[in-house]
Amino acid sequence: MSQAGWGLAVAQALLYVALAPLLAGWIRKVKASLQNRRGPSVLQPYRDLRKLFAKEARMAHTASLVFRAAPYVVFIATWLAAAAIPLVTTKLPTAAMADVIVIVGLLALARFFLALAGMDVGTAFGGMGASREMFVSALAEPAMLMAVFTLAMTAHSTNLASVVDYQLLGDNILRPSYMFALAGLVLVAVAETGRIPVDNPATHLELTMIHEAMILEYSGRHLAIMEWAAQLKLLLYGVLLANVFFPWGIAEGTDPAALGMGLAVVVGKLAVLGAALAVSETVLAKMRLFRAPDFLNLALLLTLLGLLSHVILEVGA
């Protein structure tokens, strides 16, 4: 089992990397069709990445080693965090590593280096992006961890595989705490991945950027790695929402039939989530930065209510 298990774990990690641009392309396609356009093909992000890898990478005169190393650190930390989340099956040897707090910590490490890279060149835009990113994430982190705690207090574990198994075991249970945690986590995911209404990933106006401002100076393969990392982060949150709150369909063993079904189900769930994100991005407008605290306070309120409903309504005595 161990050989096949580790092989599957590596395959799952590679699958994450391979699927990430597809999700981004799908969201763009749905948005385009909502705006009555044909839009670029779903495989366009792969072509963009290939083009960027072929181009020359340049650095500003004032950039240092941190600027050069940051894309690799960001990508690898995000990838390591993503690779631990059960995608197709819950019975992998990497499941022991899938501790939610470790995943949040790895994402924080990626964000730390991303912000440092923004400040490294010594321009106003990088500093602005770094300042805004740390501000938004500081407000989003308590909401995210409250949602995680609600899950952990219910399943008595912070290990994601255990949480998914717990959810699969009990049948037909409506939990108000999970509902609130899901709502809060959706808002946090939108803020952390830099989508509308918190940040516009397609903007060209520097003063409206948060994530784009930090990677403004990157080019060539560095930019490709940074973009891929951002897509990977979006996929990570999508899989987290899909497989933790609606885990039905995920494989619980390693036989090929279950794996195939698990893959098909998760691709379907991600397609639905991506379409929902595209719809919300089309309907909502980007908020100004100082309305972001209201947005994140709503997320925090929802997750707090989730915790309180767990304590008050769900636990017996």
Place this chain on the structure above:
Amino acid sequence: MIVASPLVLAGSAVALALVSALVSLYSARVPQLLRQLVMPLFALAGLAALAAGLGALVQGGVAVAELPLGLPWLPWGIRLDALSGFFLCVIGVVSFAAGVYGRGYVRGFERGGDSLPALGGFTGLFLAGMLLVVLADDAFLFMVAWELMSLSSYFLVAFHHDHAANRRAAFLYLLMAHIGGLSILLGYGVLASFGDGFAFDAMRDAELSFGWASVAFVLAFVGFGMKAGLVPLHAWLPEAHPVAPSHISALMSGVMLKVAVYGFIRVVFDLIGQFHWQWSVAVLAIGSVSALMGVLYALMQHDLKRLLAYHSVENIGIIFIGLGLALLFLSTGHPVVGTLAFVAALYHTINHALFKGLLFLGAGAVLHSTHERDLEQMGGLLRRMPWTGVFFLVGCISISALPPFNGFVSEWLTFQAALQAWRLDSGVLRSLIPITAAVLALTGALAAACFVKVYGVAFLGQARSRHVRRARRVPHSMRVGQGVLALLCLLLGVLPTYFIDLFDAVPRQVLGRGLTQASAHGWLWLTPIAPETASYGAPLVAITLAVALMLGLWLLGRGIRRVRRCDAWDCGFAPPTATMQYTASAFAQPIRRVFGLLFHIDEGLEAQHNGRLRHHLHVSDRAWGLLYMPVARLVERAARHVVHLQSGNIRIYLGWTLATLLVLLWITA
């Protein structure tokens, strides 16, 4: 190899510290003595303390001895058990690094007008005081050593006494140290009166009712909390720590605050010995408030050392959150989780000593090279001081609690302890504990934001002033001192199971049980409760990160493939200058705006006569207006009433003496 018993090693550490103090008396005549003899002796004392601590932890027993000093009926007793051993390690490792670092650092004082004997002498006495506090086995020696520690650090804080602000800071520090010491003494008094004696053994056997135990607890909490820097008794910390010489600031923030934590653990967990949930709620509340307020104040600072001092307030808050959780779970009958919380607090203690020491040594290196403490003048230092920059980055990542360094491990353990709140019976506590954990998460995120600001503004980007643009490299010994601490930060982050096993004697001795299941699944997995509940494979994460990083750099970087340099993006206008960069105040502005209610912010823009605009920003601590000024006014008013006693007439003074004598004779009859 000479294998001395840990107690002998500890004694030799104290002796070495005192010798280094003595030797520095000659440095008035021979300035190089400080650098060549005193600091190495100091480092050696630290090493001896570290060896003694490790020996005590590994052997696990209790070693006692009696010194021929002290009062005739109360000789000074020394005790080296696992708890003392742990804190000896903490003191020893940071003192060793500070001693090595100090060799290069004190060179800057040799030609100035400052008194070198004072610097060396009081540093040695400071270390000796701290070591004796940790080794003390009775209240008398404890208080004497505590006073020695406070007084010698007062003289060190007042080292640059030519500035009035430094004198004020030193006075505030002395005042609050003594108020805290008084509270501790009263606490010992309560314990001693029930235990019939000042020796710790007698106090341990004392039978205290809940009321009296709470009185002793409150006195100990106030006294040790004041010394550790808990809100609202923290006001001396950001004043005193920045003005001391940098290796002393490292010792004060990294070690002295931990000695206060040692005192709290010794009195509450060991001597009083009872656990009540009401105490834990108080400790948790004050710990959370300290953590949050500390980090928020730190975000508003742009003086590098003051910022680091406020972060010490935050981390002490986190340690007390861990201790509060331990008290809570131990008092409600969950010893396993209580032990976990206790171990988490201990781990964070040593982590904070390491990374705060590292950060202060780095700040001292920056000060040494650029003579600048203000973040708004720095920039681009990574290119001028590469080693200091790398070590400081390690410190920043560690204090932001990011994997794979040590800060993450202690924060993970604290979260795991808090998440076991579902075992509690009380529903109210079951909902309040996760809220505390969310506050902890908020402080972690804000700390990361603060250190992105510090590192980005100070070390990255372009230099904002001329003298920073010309910063020199620091001497070799200063880099070695920082390197030792940075390496330890990495080791404690990557091999947590090994270190928890090493420290296991402490909970076994204090609480009666160890945390053996933490490393029960091999050195690879840290499983504090059970593997299904939570597991952290620290070496796995670290190795994967390192291997993948190197693989990526090799595959894509192809060795040293040169990257072409060009100008930064400037929107087509004039090229960006150093003044167009984000300043530290600008970086923190969104957070300042959202949390502004908690501070007293005085920000303004005034037009000057030459047509230019001037922006000023002062952020002050609300605790001054709410607590300190009213208390000071009350004391002054009371003093004005009492001063009427001083009538000047000698017969009235004699009358008071007679009256007091009569009352005392009557009471003791």
Place this chain on the structure above:
Amino acid sequence: MSLEQLPLLQQLMLVLAAVVLFTSFALLEQARLVAAIHAFAWQGVLVAMVTAIVAASGGLAHLFFSAALTLALKALLIPWMLHRLVRRLELDRHREPLRRPALVVMGALALVIFSYWLVLPLVQQELLFTRNIVAVSLAVVLIGLLMMVIRTQAVAQVLGFMSMENGLFLAAVSATGGMPLVVELGVAFDVLVAMILFGVFFFQISESIDSLDVDRMTRLTERAEDDS
């Protein structure tokens, strides 16, 4: 009885009770009056749904009628009347943001925890499930009262009062399976009459002092009356 052992309908009741709590938070925080009225309407819908579920699971036919009454009154009629009133008083664009939103929300959360602590002594096994919903209802009542304290706009105070009534109704329905029909009809009629009176009075007050700010109606005090 843990969550897994409860039948599906009762789990649905828990979910709806939790969402009712969320709507009372939404009512507390809303700056715009029209949005607050909509939140109140949704609260009425949810309370009606809870009543219907209690009726379905207990087989109490008269509760269906009272569910329909609640829906008609609390979700349709009263919001419509308030909406009309707001439009007549030209307050529909009026925004009144909270001055210290963080403190208010923290206070509301503390009230939730406090009401949970209050009902903890009711530990009889059969009442466990309903005890938790009673805790939520008590929290809704207290938050409604908090809203009346915090808000200065008179229409917002009416909403707070009405949401208190919603909370009491929810407690009655879940704990005791509803009140006798006569009592319910009486209460509903009282609420309706109160609404009509509010409408008339607000119009008069607005005409005479040209504002509905409650802080301006402080003439009835012992201090010297020297204000203009």
